Amino acid sequence: xxxxxxxxxxxxxxxxxxxxxxxxxxxxxxxxxxxxxxxxxxxxxxxxxxxxxxxxxxxxxxxxxxxxxxxxxxxxxxxxxxxxxxxxxxxxxxxxxxxxxxxxxxxxxxxxxxxxxxxxxxxxxxxxxxxxxxxxxxxxxxxxxxxxxxxxxxxxxxxxxxxxxxxxxxxxxxxxxxxxxxxxxxxxxxxxxxxxxxx
Numbered sequence: 076x077x078x079x080x081x082x083x084x085x086x087x088x089x090x091x092x093x094x095x096x097x098x099x100x101x102x103x104x105x106x107x108x109x110x111x112x113x114x115x116x117x118x119x120x121x122x123x124x125x126x127x128x129x130x131x132x133x134x135x136x137x138x139x140x141x142x143x144x145x146x147x148x149x150x151x152x153x154x155x156x157x158x159x160x161x162x163x164x165x166x167x168x169x170x171x172x173x174x175x176x177x178x179x180x181x182x183x184x185x186x187x188x189x190x191x192x193x194x195x196x197x198x199x200x201x202x203x204x205x206x207x208x209x210x211x212x213x214x215x216x217x218x219x220x221x222x223x224x225x226x227x228x229x230x231x232x233x234x235x236x237x238x239x240x241x242x243x244x245x246x247x248x249x250x251x252x253x254x255x256x257x258x259x260x261x262x263x264x265x266x267x268x269x270x271x272x273x274x
Contacts, residue, residue: 106132106271130167134271142185144171161199168192171217184220189213189235206247212240219267227273235265 108129130148137143148167154160169191176184191213199205219233241259246252 100138102136102273104134104136104271104273106134106269108132109268109270130169132269132271134273136273140175142171142173142175144173145169146171146191159199159201161197163195163197165196166194168194169213173217173219178220181223182220183223183229184218186218187216189215189217189237191215203249204247208245210242212242214238214240215265219269221269221271229271229273231269231271233267233269235267236262237265238262 130146132144132146135143135145146167146169148165150163150165150167152163154162169189171187171189173185173187176186178184193211193213195207195209195211197205197207199207215235215237217233217235219231221229221231223229239261241257241261243255243257246255
């Protein structure tokens, strides 16, 4: 009975053991956000709301004090109902540039900007043919931290303050351009939980 319990206990202790000091040089990884909100339009009203999706992150640790983190996300929705048919596609691109603050060997605390670009396109057909496109920009400041369970795995959290500029929509109805003169922006906080694997 003791031997059956000791193996899982030993494995748990090894996973929870603090990581050794991270080596100098460049280290690459891949990560996912477990909590994330993005801006997505509604088919019928063309109004924007938040949807919980996950981006993919590519952390690049350079030396002991700097990290770059490109990110990418994709979202596609198709809907058919009676005489309505529509497809929404969204691409999200971003980049973070962070400075590591002094911390314990197994913990890395970072601060720096994140910038992002969101490309949205929508095609819908019902009584009319509708084509919609929009490009949005995100500028933010992030503060986060990672706990390294080993040299190859970390779990972290991040808080952000973001300025979002919603682009002017490009809309065609039955092939005719619709004129818009819109200026829309907002400021919002955001929070992420991230898992990252390093090679």
